[in-house]
Amino acid sequence: MSDYSAERKPMDRYDPAAIEKKWRDRWAADEIYRTHPADERPKYYILDFYPYPSGDGLSVGHCRNYVPTDVIARYYRMKGYNVLHPMGWDAFGLPAENAAIKLKTNPAILIRRFADNYKRQMNMIGVSYDWSREISSSTPEYYHWTQWIFLRLYNSWYDPRVDQARPIETLEDELSQNGTANLRLPLSEPQLTAAEWNAFDPLQRQEYLRRFRLAYRGEAAVNWDPVDKTVIANEEVDADRRAWRSGALVERKILKQWFFRITAYADRLDRDLDTVDWPSKIVTMQRNWIGRSEGAEVIFHTEQDDEIIVFTTRPDTLWGATFMVLAPEHPLVAKITGEEQRAEVTAYVARAQATSAAARTEEKEKTGVFTGGYAINPVNGARIPIWIADYVLMGYGTGAIMAVPAHDERDFAFALKFGLPIIPVIARPDDAARSVVRAGTYRPELVAALNAAQYSFTENAGDLLVTLTGAQAPEYAELVHAHLTEGHSEVAGSGWLMIFPDEVIALDSVAADERIAARLRKEIGHDAVPTCMAYLVTTPFYRDIVYHDNYGTPIHSGPINGLPGDQAIHQTIAWLEQNGFGRQRLNYKMRDWLISRQRYWGTPIPIIHAEDGLEVPLHDDELPLTLPNVESYEPTATGESPLTLIDDWVNVTLPDGRKGRRETDTMGTFACSSWYYMRFADAHNSAALADVQELAYWLPVDMYVGGAEHAVMHLLYSRFWTKLLYDLNVIAFFEPFARLRNQGLIMAPAREVNGEVIVEKMSKSKGNVITPDEVVAEHGADALRGYECFISDFELSVPWSTQGVPGVRRWLDRVWRIVLRPDDDAGQPATLSERQVQRIVHQTIQRVEENILNFKFNTMVSALMEFTNALYKARDAGLVGTPAWNEAIETLLLLIAPVAPHIAEELWERTARPYSIHQQRWPVADPELAAEEEIEVVLQVNGKVRDKLVVPAEADEEQLRELAMTSDRVQSFIGGKPIRKVIVVPGKLVNVVI
């Protein structure tokens, strides 16, 4: 201990440990953060992504989320808003269950313990949540309503005619009256007449309705996680086919699973992204995930008159479809396969099925086999071969494509590999063409003739390499033709002509291609030339020009030749529709949301499977269906949920006497998190998911803040559930989160290894986690909060710096001293007027407020530090105790209250102001008091600063120009040269250009 501190009572120094707990206890006892129900005040709902409590507790990285949002919540409270700033727990799911298995403890007890620790840490850092609204998704009071929403999904279908969900009974009525005639189903869906529907027995009806229910049980190839022993959603599998949580390589299995039909909402999920204020990165990721594409379904007839329906985004290239490809799993494969090809096709299909999707996509080399079948291209009657190949996926579109090798990269590679014809049907937008006239095939006069006609070409060992345009092709071909003595030349890229000494053939159809290839084979003397294009690609000069996939003007395409690209598409679709060969269709990459988990610790699915095979949904008044207590939480060896082992829970007798078994899959936790933000509006309602009035008042969430790792799954699912409940009139908003922001990651402190700087994520296994507990113990919660804000731009990832917190701590020390003991030390004498102090006060209010609203918490802290520095200068100027000084001190405390609530409250009390600072009104900035009277204007010559001038703020252009010209320094740089121009920006600068 130094003499300096020994002279003083301990509490005269800033000692966070001595004040922070005291105030937190007082705030909690007084419930100053309790949110009131809907009232006449404006509301502000600011929400953090609710966390999954783990046994490890919070790190300083988690606090990056919670502190800034707390600053915002505190700011809006001081602005007079009714603020909802709640917290809850995403409590179901595998980590808790796995921990329960390991520790042989009930997961409910474990999760409560973990959550309590999170809560302790959140309180420790002074976050102002209203704990009276705390929720936990694994309590029956909560999952009651998760199940209730499940039943809404189960009992609804999506009516595309009104573009919204409706009760399933309305579909049953429709089917019994009109069948599917008016439903505008995709052509690839099974259609039904009313008579057929009415003749169905209950089981058949159930099977048919599965195709429509928004929650349905279906057989599907699913992602099986062998480590967690459960099925997981597509969204939970990454590009390397690894499970998002366990990291295990997922396996493909065919199982009966529960799905939510999120695809029904694909278009609205895409469209409504226009209505939210979210980071553009997240909006883009969602759009890419949804993968909307406009195009057409086209019906091809096989020679046996089966219909093969394809989806294409390029109906304008239909004339270039020279073969078809089916996915190996396509239902028509067996039927169209010829006897000669059957063995090979069967073997290929078997191999494709055995190969995981991962391996299939890893192999870039195309594989496939010919089925022996042919189809007729509806637009030109061409007979085209049908192949199967694993690059066509059964899960997208219709599982069949028309291959247009000239304008689709995959089809191009496939056609070259298997010798299939490639006919260009879209002109290159640049109309670029090239030609090679080979040495020894032409008369020498050709060179002069090309020069005379002004073609641009180079000569290389006797080969003439000509660059031209498609428009010049006919004239050029004539010229070359006249000088060609043997062999051949050609125009490639645009124009597409094959030039022989005796004829010129256009590459405009499969028939022409065959003639050309036959001539080339004869000329070369063996069979290595299956098609014209296969020959052209062997010439390096053509490499960059033979293929393109741009939109452009059709060629070789009969009636649509020459139309602009977008018109060509529309006209082709119109023609297909008129002639019954297809129609317009939207298609989406997104698949339905797989919700089944074969695990214990999740929301039970409220469905009973009756002995006659019918599904019986529970009634609303039978909810909640609670989880039974079990002895063991281990997944069973068969991969079924451990719930299957609880006979007295699983086996039930229905009111009508039928026996049944409960569904034993549980819901994945994304179901719970898809609606929790609504529950906070009225967290303990036992009669509804929340009171209608409270929902109407509080929702949507005004500001939602969390990590970008939930960009797709959680946010997409939440939007889907919101739209469903909107359609069913449960809620009146259709987007849940008006504004969204993602905080950057806090990494472990950078360390140097062999001169290289290493920045890693914090992880328990690496032992580099920094906890808020250790930081608070050393420097206090306010210093931690300040540094969380100050560390970097909110959205950027940044390594933690152990030096950073002491820096903020020093600032708080300076605040402490300037408020309580301004006269203790003195710096160098300074000049500052009361008016100047007042100006700084009001400028700082403006800056801090603006920074909070724009999520610029780092510059908010900077502004407060500068303000503090200015007060030290004011002290050195002898202003302590003046009215301006007193206003400045009071303003300082109010402005730091959101970021440093404890020290603000302590100093507020010590300066004899009324409890609590957190219930005071935010100071109002007066623009007039903030305005500068004098400003410094920069004088430039040719853009370089040469002098500076202090002038009245209102000095006009003319005055500034004159002042600039009288500057000696400006004049010396002009040096008597003529002045070309003088730029005057009032309030900023004068630039003299010479």
Next chain:
RNA sequence: GCCGAAGUGGCGGAAUGGCAGACGCGACGGUCUCAAAAACCGUUGGGGGCAAACCCCGUGUGGGUUCGACUCCCACCUUCGGCACCA
């Protein structure tokens, strides 16, 4: 491969068409001390110049627009995120 974001002192970063480097860290010098720590006061982009005045250079690279560019446009390089045979 495609889509998106970011490249500024020794470090985190500020400035969104007008004085580049606010604020903080670190470093250096000083005050206090027997000494050290803490605290306080000051200096701190690079080069030239005398530690002055002053001059030149400088925001990933190369071009462009402009009186003026970290900021806008074009091309490229690097890093990070996302997607990836989606017809």
